Amino acid sequence: MKRISLIPNIITAFGLAIGLFVIFKVNMIEPGAGNFELVQKSVFLLLLVALADFVDGAVARAFKAQSDFGLMFDSLADAISFGVAPSVLLLKTLSLQQGSYLSFVAAAGAMIFSLCGMLRLVRFNLKSIEAKGNLVEMSIQKKNFTGLPIPAAAAVAVASNLFLLSPFLTNYFEISNPLRVFVLTAVNIVLGYLMVSRWKFPSLKRLNFRMPSFHLAFLAVLFAVFFLYGIFYYFSIVFAILSWSYILIAFILSLIRLIAGKKSKTLKDFDPDDEDDEDKLNF
Template sequence: MTPDDDDALLDSDSDSDSAAFDDGDSPERLPRGLTLRALVPNAITSGALCCGLTGIRFAIAGDFRSAVLAVIVAGMLDGIDGRVARAMKAQSRFGAELDSLADAISFGVAPALILYLWSLQEVPRFGWFAALALAVCCALRLARFNARIDTEDQPHKSAGFLTGVPAPVGAGLAMMPLYLWIASDRPEFRHPAGVAVWTAVIAFLMISNIATLSWASLRPRRSVRLELILVFGLVFAAMLTEPWLTLVGICVFYIALIPLGVARYARVRRQRADARAATAAHV
């Protein structure tokens, strides 16, 4: 599940108890366990965690292409575990906590170490602090989300927006210089100073209070929905033929949407303020 996409809360304890018989006639209750239904979304979350850790292993071996792909697979699994949990009615606090721990490693620690081993280690002091910033900011973002789960007053969420850049998206954005380097093999994309600055900027965006667009806030007009289906199909085909340049394009597109999200949320705030003023005037 993804806390930044509001997919938190997985799993549930079993609703039924088992019974064992002592001497053939005395029933004895056994401790409750997780049902198979509840294990499925947790298994997906565990798979995402293992993918993130495997990405670190590939980076240590110098296979940065596989390292990036491992983090991307972790993001894909993270995007479906929450939906699976809701579809199977297997949501619980346990799942939310497991998801946050997995996200902190897969989208905080793993990308930070991959970038450090790829480029930032050439300037170990400055580069290590940039990697730390990415990992720590990811953990802080997830902790902030967990702290607000039961809070009713969440202006961004109530308007269909997210607060800051989601953890999986932040991990993908942070590795954009790596995509460019793999696609072009140009050494300037591996320059440690530039990578460090870029990593620090993405880390800041993850813990910022700016409103970013969520799936709930994207409501395309009916007149363009067929065109959007075509675009998604073409993007999928591009991922198969030119994956690294396609990832760069997706990152650039998302970054271009950030000012749009800020502007749309500012309009929502003005509308809410006007509504409150009108209500107060009628009282």
Template sequence: MIDKDGPFPPFEPDGPSDPETGEANPRLRDIPLRFVVPNIITVLAICAGLTGVRLAFEHQFDIAVAMVLLAAFLDGIDGRVARLVKGSSKFGAQMDSLADIINFGAAPALVLYAFALDEARSLGWIAALLYAIACCLRLARFNVMMEKRDRPSWQGAYFTGVPAPAGALLVLLPVYLGFLGFAPDWYYASVVSFYTVGIAFLMVSNLPVWSGKTLGARIPPAKVVPLILGVVLYVALLATFTWETLTLSVLAYLAFLPYSLRMWRKRERQEAEALAE
């Protein structure tokens, strides 16, 4: 029996009822476009990630990597667009979390497996599995920690473990190196397998990773022009020397992780001293 509203269930951005109070959310007669646009961006990110998998198995690895990076870009803007247009919803939050599992867990693992890990046979497949599962665990932990309200405010500027989009960028390093001349033979695939497991460990670890949220949305006037020039320079390098730029970006991020840990410990000491006084 088809519902009078049509064959599809009605779109309810925040669900049929409030799980805390049990009160029914008001049903909107017409859904504002601002609630729909962020979800469209999330769906496009899923399409990009899955297309990257298809291209990888067709041995078009350069475009496959571009699709995964496009998925990361779309994932980065969907939440910001939602907040900008005041279109955040529980439905969108769930969609974004599920999209992250596909785009930053399954897609990079399969692209890397098609490029190099299959040369290591079972070892390579186990490494790909561990990475994908680690991404799922990392995202589940992130969702749970979002509900914690007793954390100090300064800890909100740090991720616990490497975030999923960064993990996808890091784990694809062997593909970047492959385009720089490293042949994906058995020896290379074996090394890549251990590297993949290492990135999986960083994602589920307790390593505090600075998120950059404390930079704020406002920029001092004297830094606007240097910022624009820096972004233009990076994009130009990425377009001209794609694989070299991506490789250096990964190495710079890995080198930043110990510095992030040092910042966390310094702030932790400051907070402990303030409490002692």
């Protein structure tokens, strides 16, 4: 292994270590003992993992240190940090009696989320390997993702869990444990479907804004002010809005594409993949 390729792998290992720490730390508490503060701290740590996941890929591309080992290692880290950790956090924060129907429902939803996330990663790896040397396929992959990326799914899962525990919500509404179980299970099932679906989701790394630089800078500053204020004082609400907004934006883009029609070139990259493309991967 070249020395330069160690740098992105070390960053990946750092993110994986944080993900494992979240799982081990949460497992030390009693079931149902997870409060808002614990979930919030876990969310901060998982956001740090997401940052490491972004940086390791950027560093690998910058130093041209991409490798099959790095691809597999990164996927393994994502499977644990974004596929397993949110499910463990969910189950530990719910007051579930062993053997009850609520425990079965919650466990089933968590398993669907984790399993679909891992299938999503396997499909992504297969497509990445097949796209090597094919400039058209590589260009398409850089523009958007087929299926909801697992970091985004994990963000929505933990954001929903945090929001239902937030004082902002509980001070106005009484959220019973069965209601939390069914809502979060439904969220996990929807996220699981989106991860293995053929719907297209935009790559934030390839976003382009066609507007004067002054207007863009003004909007960026305005967004930053409201964003920082919300993060400091209403983190659970802002985080939930941002995480769900990514899914909403993807559906709006796909809807525009459907309205424009197949003959139009408008947002043609957001056509769902054909069944034949999925059959080639045995999915």
